[in-house]
Amino acid sequence: MRLPGALLSVLILGLPGIGTGLAALHLSGAQAPDFVLKSISGENIRLSEYRGQVVVLSFWAKWCGDCRAQLAGLNEMYSLYREAGFEVIAVSMDRDIDDARETAEAVEVSYPVLFDQGREVSQLYDISSTPMILMIDREGVVREVIEGYRRGTEEEYLDRVRALLRE
Amino acid sequence: MRISLVGILLCAAWVTRLAWGQAAADDESAMPEFTPDQGATANAVMEETAEFRTLDEDIQDLKKLVLDLNRDLFLLEEELLFPANTQVAVFVSMDVGEFFGLDSVSVTLDNKDVANYLYTAREADALLRGGVHQVYLGNMRAGEHELVAIFSGEGSHDRDYRRGATVVFEKGIGPKYIELIISDREQKLQPEFVVKEWE
Numbered sequence: 392m393r394l395p396g397a398l399l400s401v402l403i404l405g406l407p408g409i410g411t412g413l414a415a416l417h418l419s420g421a422q423a424p425d426f427v428l429k430s431i432s433g434e435n436i437r438l439s440e441y442r443g444q445v446v447v448l449s450f451w452a453k454w455c456g457d458c459r460a461q462l463a464g465l466n467e468m469y470s471l472y473r474e475a476g477f478e479v480i481a482v483s484m485d486r487d488i489d490d491a492r493e494t495a496e497a498v499e500v501s502y503p504v505l506f507d508q509g510r511e512v513s514q515l516y517d518i519s520s521t522p523m524i525l526m527i528d529r530e531g532v533v534r535e536v537i538e539g540y541r542r543g544t545e546e547e548y549l550d551r552v553r554a555l556l557r558e
Numbered sequence: 559m560r561i562s563l564v565g566i567l568l569c570a571a572w573v574t575r576l577a578w579g580q581a582a583a584d585d586e587s588a589m590p591e592f593t594p595d596q597g598a599t600a601n602a603v604m605e606e607t608a609e610f611r612t613l614d615e616d617i618q619d620l621k622k623l624v625l626d627l628n629r630d631l632f633l634l635e636e637e638l639l640f641p642a643n644t645q646v647a648v649f650v651s652m653d654v655g656e657f658f659g660l661d662s663v664s665v666t667l668d669n670k671d672v673a674n675y676l677y678t679a680r681e682a683d684a685l686l687r688g689g690v691h692q693v694y695l696g697n698m699r700a701g702e703h704e705l706v707a708i709f710s711g712e713g714s715h716d717r718d719y720r721r722g723a724t725v726v727f728e729k730g731i732g733p734k735y736i737e738l739i740i741s742d743r744e745q746k747l748q749p750e751f752v753v754k755e756w757e
Contacts, residue, residue, distance in 0.1 A: 427676045427678065428676070429676065434678070434679060435661065435662075435676040435677060435678045435679070436678065437676075437678045437680075437681075440678060440680055
């Protein structure tokens, strides 16, 4: 039995986290909701304290394969533009802090990795799939919501970050 | 000897004054003369500058008005949401902090969690510099209430430290302010957590 193409696409697009399930998109153009979370190294990080800097907020989890590649890509961007006022904050949606710590150590991330155990921040940002990144400008406004990750798109990310840094 | 020293100083002052006067006269003579055309242009520029200044002042006045209005609205909103007669506010302050690095404060009122605040390093530093943080603002009816505050952080020798402080307070007709004070007890080399009531 073959499913009609239209029905198949409806089924696929309707699945959470796949295709158009970009729930966080409504935040584009709005002020990024403030939050405070504990980082895997122990200190508390509040988003609003990064006002004045261009921030990439990345939501990820250990079980998501693309997340690891994205974390590594963000690491390179961070080392390149940190001095210019660029910050990366990675929010782990793992249930266990050890999972988050293990991945962060494996990728050797140099930026803060926060642990959203209660999924409060993920809910606040309406995160329906991973990886997902939000680009926040110096005024604290969400400028871009990017879902998923494809290898080789780092240059696109860099262009967007450069444009925000130039503003 | 003293008189001659005073005399020398007076002479030096007189000479300096004479030289200053001469220099000022030289400057005046060196100034160019304005023709009527140049005068008219200068007047136009001055008028334009004055216009801009007035506009800038108007903008500043408007900005001030907006800020004032915003403040009044905030006060009105707070008054409406938390009327003075039922208002309870809990504040956190810190003194010295040698033996305790603040991480978080949880507040329970009558067995109900009302606040749980994580402090960043910057916020903890602001508290150490004399800042006071309003951790909770809410409404409560008059009568007896119990407040439990749990302080988490880092104690001496980098050890995790968790302590609680409880107070039973009487809420009267007016607003109630409660301050959670974290201070050092030098003699015991330990932090001290005090709950203070303000009327």
